[in-house]
Amino acid sequence: MNSGSKLQTALSSAIVRTIESMTFEEVEILDDGSRDFTSANEIVWAKLPILKPLTGELVLLMSHNYCRSLINNVYGSTDNESNLNAENDILAEIANTIAGRFIDGLIPSDIEFLLGLPTTGKGNAPESAKKITTILLRMGDHPLVISIHGEDFKPFNKS
């Protein structure tokens, strides 16, 4: 991670703004995400293609427990079937919103951008193009990892 880069600044700002607005929880940015929490936890993930004017992906990983607590936070308690739909929906919406604010912070405001449709899953993190940067966050006791993939983002990862 290059903590002074435009990439890191835009991503950190997008994450904090999105998570705090959507969950009403305070976000603590920990480090570059090199610690691997994913193997020790049951994880859920969302992957969102970034299509234009830069090409790449945003990948979001969180523990299943934290995802469930977010659902309770947003929806209140739900039954098992709607919980599954809500898990996929909330993961997709968080990834989509972070990606939008991230690209908005990275490119000039007079250039339109295009995001693809998110995919979500449970278990091992999805395979992606080359990882450029990662941020590890904590909301209370719960970790959350967000990474940006794709060569187009490499030039922005310099101080």
Place this chain on the structure above:
Amino acid sequence: MLEKVVVADDSATARMIIKRCLEIAGCSDADFLEAGDGEEALSIIRENQVDLVVTDLNMPNMDGKALLKHIKTSPKLTNVPTIIISSASNKAVEEDLLKQGAFAVLSKPVTPASIAKILSTLTDEDQWG
């Protein structure tokens, strides 16, 4: 006073958050009519006396821009204020949508404060009589 508000977004999470923000911003007595895409929203708008439409931009079947076009080109619906909310919005997108008749364009994530600011402008302009 806003009595009927259409909230259109293909994400149930987004609809929930938008409704909550609207309620906190002063619409706690409104009847919220939810739609998962533009087609469903348009059908609701045609069948009800709607005071406000809050719609996502990127939706399946009919997106927010097409929904706005239907609203603004219909003599019966053209005065219904339409707020567009999107994760993929910036100055360029905002200018385009305002030109096409959107009352306001907001970036996700929306907050009660950002919604309240738009609602106060609506009140000032007496859009809903």
